[in-house]
Amino acid sequence: MKIESREIDGAVVVALSGEVDLQHSPSVRKHLMDLMFERRPVVVDMALVDYIDSSGIASLVEAYQMARKNGTRFILAAISAPAMRVLQLARLDKVFALADTVEAGLQA
Amino acid sequence: MRILERPNTLPAGLADDLDLIAEMTADFARSQDIEETLRIGIAHISTRMEAEAASIFLMEPETGDLVCRACWGPTDVTGLRLPKGQGIVWRAVNRNATELVKDTSDDPDFSHKVDANTGFITRSVLCAPMSVRDERLGAIELFNKKGGGSFDGDDRRVLQALAASAALALINARQAAAMAEQQVLKRELALAADIQRAMLPPARAPEFPIHGINLAARGVSGDFFDVVELKDGKLAFAIADVSGKGMNAALLMAKTASLFRCLAKRLDGPGAVLAAIDAELAETSSAGMFVTMIAGVLDPASGTVTLANAGHEPPLLCCGAKMDRIDDGMPPLGIVPELFAQGCPETTMQLNGGALYLFTDGLTEAGGTAAMLGADGVAARLAPHRMRPAPDRLRALVSGIVEDGMSLKDDLTMVVVEDCRTAPVLNRQYQARPASLAAIRRALTPALDRLGCPPQVVPDVVLAVDEACQNIIRHAYGGGEGELIVQVRGDAEMLDIRLIDFAPPVDQTQVCPRDLDDIRPGGLGTHFIRSVMDEVEFLAPPPGAGNLLRLAKRMGGAGP
Numbered sequence: 001m002k003i004e005s006r007e008i009d010g011a012v013v014v015a016l017s018g019e020v021d022l023q024h025s026p027s028v029r030k031h032l033m034d035l036m037f038e039r040r041p042v043v044v045d046m047a048l049v050d051y052i053d054s055s056g057i058a059s060l061v062e063a064y065q066m067a068r069k070n071g072t073r074f075i076l077a078a079i080s081a082p083a084m085r086v087l088q089l090a091r092l093d094k095v096f097a098l099a100d101t102v103e104a105g106l107q108a
Numbered sequence: 109m110r111i112l113e114r115p116n117t118l119p120a121g122l123a124d125d126l127d128l129i130a131e132m133t134a135d136f137a138r139s140q141d142i143e144e145t146l147r148i149g150i151a152h153i154s155t156r157m158e159a160e161a162a163s164i165f166l167m168e169p170e171t172g173d174l175v176c177r178a179c180w181g182p183t184d185v186t187g188l189r190l191p192k193g194q195g196i197v198w199r200a201v202n203r204n205a206t207e208l209v210k211d212t213s214d215d216p217d218f219s220h221k222v223d224a225n226t227g228f229i230t231r232s233v234l235c236a237p238m239s240v241r242d243e244r245l246g247a248i249e250l251f252n253k254k255g256g257g258s259f260d261g262d263d264r265r266v267l268q269a270l271a272a273s274a275a276l277a278l279i280n281a282r283q284a285a286a287m288a289e290q291q292v293l294k295r296e297l298a299l300a301a302d303i304q305r306a307m308l309p310p311a312r313a314p315e316f317p318i319h320g321i322n323l324a325a326r327g328v329s330g331d332f333f334d335v336v337e338l339k340d341g342k343l344a345f346a347i348a349d350v351s352g353k354g355m356n357a358a359l360l361m362a363k364t365a366s367l368f369r370c371l372a373k374r375l376d377g378p379g380a381v382l383a384a385i386d387a388e389l390a391e392t393s394s395a396g397m398f399v400t401m402i403a404g405v406l407d408p409a410s411g412t413v414t415l416a417n418a419g420h421e422p423p424l425l426c427c428g429a430k431m432d433r434i435d436d437g438m439p440p441l442g443i444v445p446e447l448f449a450q451g452c453p454e455t456t457m458q459l460n461g462g463a464l465y466l467f468t469d470g471l472t473e474a475g476g477t478a479a480m481l482g483a484d485g486v487a488a489r490l491a492p493h494r495m496r497p498a499p500d501r502l503r504a505l506v507s508g509i510v511e512d513g514m515s516l517k518d519d520l521t522m523v524v525v526e527d528c529r530t531a532p533v534l535n536r537q538y539q540a541r542p543a544s545l546a547a548i549r550r551a552l553t554p555a556l557d558r559l560g561c562p563p564q565v566v567p568d569v570v571l572a573v574d575e576a577c578q579n580i581i582r583h584a585y586g587g588g589e590g591e592l593i594v595q596v597r598g599d600a601e602m603l604d605i606r607l608i609d610f611a612p613p614v615d616q617t618q619v620c621p622r623d624l625d626d627i628r629p630g631g632l633g634t635h636f637i638r639s640v641m642d643e644v645e646f647l648a649p650p651p652g653a654g655n656l657l658r659l660a661k662r663m664g665g666a667g668p
Contacts, residue, residue: 023542054632
C-alpha cells in the first residue's frame with residue numbers, strides 16, 4: 001500500500017493505492033489525523049484502492065469526524081469500485097462527502 | 109621531607125634479559141606462522157645471548173624424532189634428525205629440564221657425530237625443552253658462549269623462559285590449525301547435508317495429498333522420503349531408513365533414493381519397485397548395510413493406496429477416531445537377494461477420508477527406550493494437531509517431540525498421505541498477525557473461483573473472511589502470538605468456510621454487529637461478516653483448538 005500527498009490550491013490531496021487493510025490502516029490513520037490536527041482541507045484520492053477493510057474505513061471515519069468538528073473539508077474522491085462496495089456495505093456512502101474526481105473534490 | 113631513594117634501573121644484564129623475553133614473547137604471541145617466527149627468533153636469541161650457534165628442534169609427531177627446524181650460526185643443520193636417544197637435546201626433552209653443559213668433553217651423553225660432520229667444535233651447550241603440561245614439543249639449543257666462556261645460570265633462566273613462551277605459542281598455532289581443518293570438514297559436511305536436502309521433494313501446497321518432513325539427527329541423514337508423479341495421475345511415494353548413521357548411511361540413502369525415482373516411473377506397482385531395489389542393493393552394497401523401506405501408490409481419484417513394506421515400521425491408517433497399524437511386510441532390503449525373488453507382496457486400502465502416516469523409527473525411538481513413543485505414542489501426539497493442514501501438522505508433531513526434550517537419537521522422517529477427495533479446497537495455517545491478511549486474501553480468491561462462487565460475490569466473501577480473521581487476531585489472541593487455520597469447502601449449494609484458532613475460547617455474547625446509526629470507528633467488521641455471509645456460528649472446536657468459527661454462504665443465492 002502507498003500513501004502519497006500533494007498540495008493543490010491550498011488543499012492536500014492524499015492518494016491511497018493498493019490494499020488498505022489492518023496491516024496498513026494505522027499509517028493511513030496517522031497520516032490523515034496529522035493533517036486534521038493541522039486543520040488542512042483534505043481530498044482523499046481513492047481511485048487506486050484495490051481493497052479496504054473495516055479498519056481502513058474506520059481511519060476515514062475518524063478523520064471525517066475530526067474534520068466536521070473543525071469545520072474543515074474532508075472529501076473522498078474518485079472512489080474505486082471495490083472501495084465503493086465496502087462503503088455501501090457499511091452504509092457510509094451517504095455519510096461521507098464524496099466527489100467523482102479529485103478536481104471536483106478540490107472545487108467542492 | 110625525606111625522599112626515599114629507590115633505584116629506577118635494574119642491573120644492566122637483567123634488564124637486557126627481560127627485554128629479550130618481552131620482545132620474543134610478543135613476537136610469538138603475534139605470530140601467524142610460528143615456525144617462521146622461530147627461524148627469525150633464533151638469530152635474535154643467539155645474538156643477544158652471545159651464542160656462536162643455535163638450533164631449534166621440534167618433535168615430529170609421526171616418528172617421534174626430534175628434527176631441526178631452524179638454526180643459526182656458521183653451519184646449517186636444518187633437517188637434522190635425532191632419533192630417540194641419549195644426546196643432550198634428548199636428555200633435556202626426556203627430563204623436561206634445561207641442560208647446561210659447561211664443557212662437552214666432560215659429558216658422556218654429548219655426541220661428537222654432528223661436530224665431525226660439520227667441522228663445528230662444540231665446547232659448551234645450553235638446551236631448554238619446549239613443553240606445555242605433559243606435551244613435549246621440542247627444544248632450543250645454544251652452542252658456545254662467545255669469547256670462549258661458557259653459559260651460566262642466568263643464561264639458563266632466560267632460555268628456560270623463552271622456551272616456555274615459544275612452547276605456548278607453538279601449541280596455540282597448532283590448535284588454531286586443527287580448528288581451521290575442522291572448519292573445512294564441517295563445511296564439507298554441511299555441503300553434503302545441503303545436497304541431500306535437495307534430493308528431498310520440494311514443499312507442495314498444503315492441499316497436495318502427500319507431504320513429508322525430515323529432520324536429520326546429525327548433519328547428514330540416512331532417511332529419505334519422496335513423491336513421484338506418475339503418468340496416469342497417480343502418485344508414487346516412499347519412505348526409507350538406511351541402517352547406520354553418518355556419511356555411509358547418507359551415501360546408501362542417496363543411491364536408494366535415485367533407484368526409487370527411476371524405478372517408480374517404469375515398474376508396475378510398489379512391490380515390483382521394492383524387489384528391483386533389493387536386487388540392486390544386494391548386488392552392490394557393502395556388507396552389513398540394509399534399508400527398511402515402504403513404497404506406495406496413491407490413486408487420488410479413488411482414495412486408494414497400495415503399499416509394499418520391506419522391514420519398515422508399520423504405517424498408521426487414521427480414519428476418524430480409528431487408528432489401524434498396517435502390519436503386512438517383508439524383511440529389509442539389501443540383505444539376501446533371494447528373499448525378493450518372487451517380488452514383494454502389496455497391501456491395498458481405502459483412505460475413506462482419512463490419512464495414512466508413515467514414519468522412520470527416529471520418531472518411535474525418540475527419547476530412548478524408557479520413553480519410546482511407539483505407534484500409540486505417535487497416534488496420541490497426532491491427536492491435538494489433526495485439524496492442521498498436513499505440512500503444519502507434521503511440523504507441529506516433530507517440534508512437539510523436540511520441545512519435550514526428547515533427544516533426537518536417530519533421523520526423523522514422517523510422510524502423510526491424505527484423501528484429497530474429502531479435503532478442503534483450501535486448507536492453510538497462518539500466523540495470527542495483520543501481515544498474514546494479504547496472504548489469506550490472495551489464497552481465498554482462487555479457491556472461491558474454483559468452487560464456482562460468482563465473481564461479484566468473491567470480493568464480499570474475501571472481505572468477510574478477512575474481517576473474521578481480524579477478530580481472531582485482535583480479540584481472540586488480543587495481539588498475542590498464535591496460529592490461524594483457514595479452511596474452504598463447498599459445493600453447488602453451499603460455501604463453507606471454517607476459521608480455527610488456538611486462542612482461549614471467545615465469549616460469544618460479546619460478538620455482535622454494531623448499530624449502524626452510530627457512526628463510530630470500529631465494530632464494523634462483524635457487521636460486514638453478517639451482511640455478506642448467510643450463516644455465522646461458533647462450532648465446538650476440534651481437540652487441541654481454541655475456537656472454530658463457521659461462515660457459510662448459499663451459492664447462487666441473492667447477495668445482500
